[in-house]
Amino acid sequence: MKNRSLISINDYSKEEQLKILDLAEGFEKNPRQNILNNKVIATLFFEPSTRTRLSFESAISQLGGKIIGFTDAASSSVSKGETLMDTIKTVANYSDLIVMRHPLDGSSRWASEVADVPIINAGDGANQHPTQCLLDMYSIRKTQGSLDNIHIAFVGDLKYGRTVHSLVIALSQFNTTFHLVSPDELKLPSAVKKYIKDAGLNYHQYTDMNEVMDKVDILYMTRIQKERFADPIEYEKVKNSYILKNEMMENTKENMRVLHPLPRVNEIEEAVDQNPKAYYFQQALNGVYVREALLASTLGLI
Amino acid sequence: MENKRTELKVSALENGSVIDHIPATSLFQAIRILKLDELDNQVYFGTNLRSDKFGSKGIIKIRDKYFKKEEINKIALVAPTATIIEIKDYEVVKKGKVDTPKVVENFVKCFNPKCITNHQHVPTKFTVINDGGALKLRCRYCEKTTTQATMEFK
Ligand SMILES: [Zn+2]
Numbered sequence: 001m002k003n004r005s006l007i008s009i010n011d012y013s014k015e016e017q018l019k020i021l022d023l024a025e026g027f028e029k030n031p032r033q034n035i036l037n038n039k040v041i042a043t044l045f046f047e048p049s050t051r052t053r054l055s056f057e058s059a060i061s062q063l064g065g066k067i068i069g070f071t072d073a074a075s076s077s078v079s080k081g082e083t084l085m086d087t088i089k090t091v092a093n094y095s096d097l098i099v100m101r102h103p104l105d106g107s108s109r110w111a112s113e114v115a116d117v118p119i120i121n122a123g124d125g126a127n128q129h130p131t132q133c134l135l136d137m138y139s140i141r142k143t144q145g146s147l148d149n150i151h152i153a154f155v156g157d158l159k160y161g162r163t164v165h166s167l168v169i170a171l172s173q174f175n176t177t178f179h180l181v182s183p184d185e186l187k188l189p190s191a192v193k194k195y196i197k198d199a200g201l202n203y204h205q206y207t208d209m210n211e212v213m214d215k216v217d218i219l220y221m222t223r224i225q226k227e228r229f230a231d232p233i234e235y236e237k238v239k240n241s242y243i244l245k246n247e248m249m250e251n252t253k254e255n256m257r258v259l260h261p262l263p264r265v266n267e268i269e270e271a272v273d274q275n276p277k278a279y280y281f282q283q284a285l286n287g288v289y290v291r292e293a294l295l296a297s298t299l300g301l302i
Numbered sequence: 303m304e305n306k307r308t309e310l311k312v313s314a315l316e317n318g319s320v321i322d323h324i325p326a327t328s329l330f331q332a333i334r335i336l337k338l339d340e341l342d343n344q345v346y347f348g349t350n351l352r353s354d355k356f357g358s359k360g361i362i363k364i365r366d367k368y369f370k371k372e373e374i375n376k377i378a379l380v381a382p383t384a385t386i387i388e389i390k391d392y393e394v395v396k397k398g399k400v401d402t403p404k405v406v407e408n409f410v411k412c413f414n415p416k417c418i419t420n421h422q423h424v425p426t427k428f429t430v431i432n433d434g435g436a437l438k439l440r441c442r443y444c445e446k447t448t449t450q451a452t453m454e455f456k
Contacts, residue, residue, distance in 0.1 A: 106443025
């Protein structure tokens with residue numbers, strides 16, 4: 001994976017994805033290592049995403065690397081009309097690797113074609129966010145002991161959530177059973193379901209999340225946004241149906257864990273945070289280890 | 303008499319190319335893809351012509367013009383049934399069909415308004431997917447699929 005850009009999760013084979021998870025385990029045990037000493041990493045955030053940026057910058061800092069970059073396009077030369085190509089070519093001269101986030105779909109792939117340093121995609125519009133996918137896989141493997149034969153429920157907005165789409169596609173490599181819980185308007189797109197079918201796996205669709213609670217190993221919650229509904233009345237009807245409460249978790253499996261890509265709004269009640277089955281803050285922390293593994297392997301340091 | 307003369311003029315191409323068996327509904331798209339509106343050559347076309355095989359077809363004749371294979375194959379996206387004939391000295395010297403290209407570069411727009419190719423000077427690149435006969439284009443950049451219904455040409 002040395003010197004290779006990571007734009008879409010499919011840029012890595014299954015074996016390469018698992019290799020990153022293995023390396024991330026090492027960084028979880030020993031997160032501070034001085035292996036990025038003398039390396040300059042650019043973090044270019046053409047749109048703000050504090051959570052993702054801090055996770056990357058923590059990973060870089062803990063490995064002893066130097067950070068250059070900007071936190072939103074308004075404060076950079078981009079606001080003066082510089083093209084993405086020019087920005088990337090310039091920054092590639094100053095750095096060993098570029099982490100970028102951009103509001104337009106496909107921007108990171110384009111950047112990887114014009115830069116002579118590797119690019120790690122930290123989100124390109126509604127398209128891809130592969131480090132989120134890897135940290136989700138890491139969290140599932142860590143809590144369940146394996147990625148094979150998992151029953152997972154995805155709850156909420158399955159239509160627009162790129163996080164859900166990438167994870168469904170990635171988990172289709174591992175004999176997963178999918179339980180898809182959403183309002184009718186926000187079902188998983190058929191193009192994504194095709195990956196499940198092509199892998200010879202099964203999915204089940206529900207509108208009531210109570211139907212899946214005792215069946216699953218992983219409960220993956222997502223946010224339902226009002227603006228996704230053509231009819232606001234439809235939103236009002238469903239908005240309280242996809243909120244996780246402690247009492248709903250009483251008959252869940254012992255090994256069941258709750259994941260969420262964060263930030264949450266109200267879809268998980270705060271009381272759930274104390275539940276030992278809540279895992280979403282640890283999940284976010286796992287992102288640092290996964291990003292450490294990616295940085296180190298892309299720069300050929302491990 | 304007037305009609306007959308026009309018919310003769312169109313049919314009798316001394317040198318040039320005839321593109322036949324274009325679905326009538328795709329004729330103007332084919333003209334646009336080949337940028338025939340930008341040529342100085344004489345161009346004739348007919349549409350809604352009866353065809354035993356295709357129902358309603360279109361035909362284009364271009365005087366003194368021969369196409370490279372990769373150029374003519376572009377119209378396979380809208381006219382996979384099209385045939386091409388080359389004429390020299392009133393004789394047919396070459397006959398062929400269009401082939402569906404595997405990749406489509408820089409003459410189709412990505413339908414996704416948020417795609418980088420619609421905002422900066424990025425040449426479009428698509429992989430052609432044959433979905434049960436219907437051709438679809440998967441964008442190399444935004445990874446979204448442009449269908450025949452949403453296909454626009456640059
Ligand atoms: Zn596109």
